[in-house]
Amino acid sequence: MGKFEEGTGITPKQIQKEVSERFGCEISYWKAYQAGIIAKEFVRGSADDGYSKLIPYSWIVHRTNPESKTDLNLDEEGRFLYYFLAFEAWIRGFKHMRKVIAVDGTHLKRKYGGVLLTVVAQDVENHVFPVACCVVDYKCDASWNYFFQQLLDIVPNSLDFCIISDRHLSIKKAIRDVYTNAHHGVCTRHLCERMSGRFHNGSFEKFFYRAAKAYTSEVFYDHFSEIQRVATNVADCLRDEVGFDKWSRAFFRGNRFEVLTSNIAESFNSMFLVEREFPITDLFNAINTRFATKFNERRTFAKNLLKCAMPRSETRIKENGSEVIDVEKLPCPHAIAALSKRYPDTFGDSVYNHSSAYYSADTYYKVYEGDIVQIPHDTVKCIFVVGLLVYCPFVVYGCRDCISIALLFLYGYSVFIIVIGLFITVVGLW
Known part of the structure; x- marks a missing residue:
């Protein structure tokens, strides 16, 4: 159960191995699988x-x-x-x-x-x-x-x-x-x-x-x-x-x-x-x-970034072709050359001023500025509900699997009867 708390869970084969090593007895894969379901429901609660x-x-x-x-x-x-x-x-x-x-x-x-x-x-x-x-x-x-x-x-x-x-x-x-x-x-x-x-x-x-x-x-x-x-x-x-x-x-x-x-x-x-x-x-x-x-993590990264544009955006600015400016909203090499001549002293900043705001470090910070307040697992686990407010879905996959198996069996049985009938007919004609 401690492994499940970490989010990885314990597999049926691991359960079989643990039971064998600790108690010296062997259990079937199906029994180990059912035991795993019970353990996980004990930690996380049931689907219902x-x-x-x-x-x-x-x-x-x-x-x-x-x-x-x-x-x-x-x-x-x-x-x-x-x-x-x-x-x-x-x-x-x-x-x-x-x-x-x-x-x-x-x-x-x-x-x-x-x-x-x-x-x-x-x-x-x-x-x-x-x-x-x-x-x-x-x-x-x-x-x-x-x-x-x-x-x-x-x-x-x-x-x-x-x-x-x-x-x-x-x-x-x-x-x-x-x-x-x-x-x-x-x-x-x-x-x-x-x-x-x-x-x-x-x-x-x-x-x-x-x-x-x-x-x-x-x-x-x-x-x-x-x-x-x-x-x-x-x-x-x-x-x-x-x-x-x-x-x-x-x-x-x-x-x-x-x-x-x-x-x-x-x-x-x-x-x-x-x-x-x-x-x-x-x-x-x-x-x-x-x-x-x-x-x-991303908010902290953007906040501590000293550059005007994000690292990947700078790389794309250097690699862009002239046809990219209308689609990616980044300056092409021709535009960069023109900006370097017009603004020789502030060339570095002027490149980013002529790029879309999407690629700036300030905008990137705004994207992740909002703080997601985490809801502790214990809070969710300890929710008590008086009466079942929401019922589980009507269709259970387990039932659907049983129906599929039953239909497959009926299909196989029908094919078997047809083959036997044909065989008897051929033998009778022979």
């Missing part, structure tokens, strides 16, 4: 406890982080459907960032399953910045629509807002219905993998990524012609079915800066691989604790 604590947990969130946004959605019988959470520091910080987000979802490993939907931004130092999180029962039209409706309260529906995701149809529908002014781009990595698998041809991949990253249509068509040469069917699909404006930076109708994939959202999900089996309140509290530490 997590749902029942959602309403008081939301109250604690608003008391400690006053301008946070929480929303709990239940069905007619009071069963859990969706829970949305965005902490105050996330909401305030995103106002100072480039208006590009990545959206993704990952399945939870708890008793009742569910999906964690996340909205993540990327700061100018390529760090993951959370905007909002939401636990839903399924990935479907209704859940994605609810998610974006809640997000609309903290991120306005503006023309400079860009959303990057995979080609999930429910995401596409929700963006079309909720964020009518925003621009939707496709994750280039997901798209490339889909095209490779669909057409069984990976020879186009290097040309695809070069075309996707191109800043101008001329450079784009140079690489796209290579795609047409090595994989004509892939090129036709990218042009006619997907559309250049969905995956190419040169033709994208908004400004996605250098965010071409949804990798940052998947990086967020990978940060909480172990926590995905926690009760829902402990999952959100783990996210709170992790980013409270991250915010403090």
Whole structure:
């Protein structure tokens, strides 16, 4: 249990080993697995406890982080459907960032399953910045629509807002219905993998990524012609079915800066691989604790920085080509040369004055200026609920697995009967 307090948990094989070494007896893997579940519930509480604590947990969130946004959605019988959470520091910080987000979802490993939907931004130092999180029962039209409706309260529906995701149809529908002014781009990595698998041809991949990253249509068509040469069917699909404006930076109708994939959202999900089996309140509290530490580290780093721009921004200024200035909002080498002649004495500062404010150290500090107040684990653990305020979701993954096994058995039995019938018929005819 001490290992579980650290967040790693103890595996069934470790339990088997401990029992064997301490008591000199062997137990089955299944028994060790069940023992692990009991131990974890003793430390963290059960999945049912997590749902029942959602309403008081939301109250604690608003008391400690006053301008946070929480929303709990239940069905007619009071069963859990969706829970949305965005902490105050996330909401305030995103106002100072480039208006590009990545959206993704990952399945939870708890008793009742569910999906964690996340909205993540990327700061100018390529760090993951959370905007909002939401636990839903399924990935479907209704859940994605609810998610974006809640997000609309903290991120306005503006023309400079860009959303990057995979080609999930429910995401596409929700963006079309909720964020009518925003621009939707496709994750280039997901798209490339889909095209490779669909057409069984990976020879186009290097040309695809070069075309996707191109800043101008001329450079784009140079690489796209290579795609047409090595994989004509892939090129036709990218042009006619997907559309250049969905995956190419040169033709994208908004400004996605250098965010071409949804990798940052998947990086967020990978940060909480172990926590995905926690009760829902402990999952959100783990996210709170992790980013409270991250915010403090990045705020301290920006505060102690003596330069005008962030380190990675300085590197990009030196590497930029002339076509980058309109997209990345950074001065190109020609502009830098002109500034050095015009402002010889204050050349260093003038370069940053002609860059977007997004890349300045002051703006970076404002992004992480808000303090995330951590909610102690003991506080969540000690929430007592009189009556079950929120019931667990209706569908239990365990039951669904049993149904799948039963259907598979019936299918196999049917095939067996058909084969035996055919055999008897053949023998009879023979």
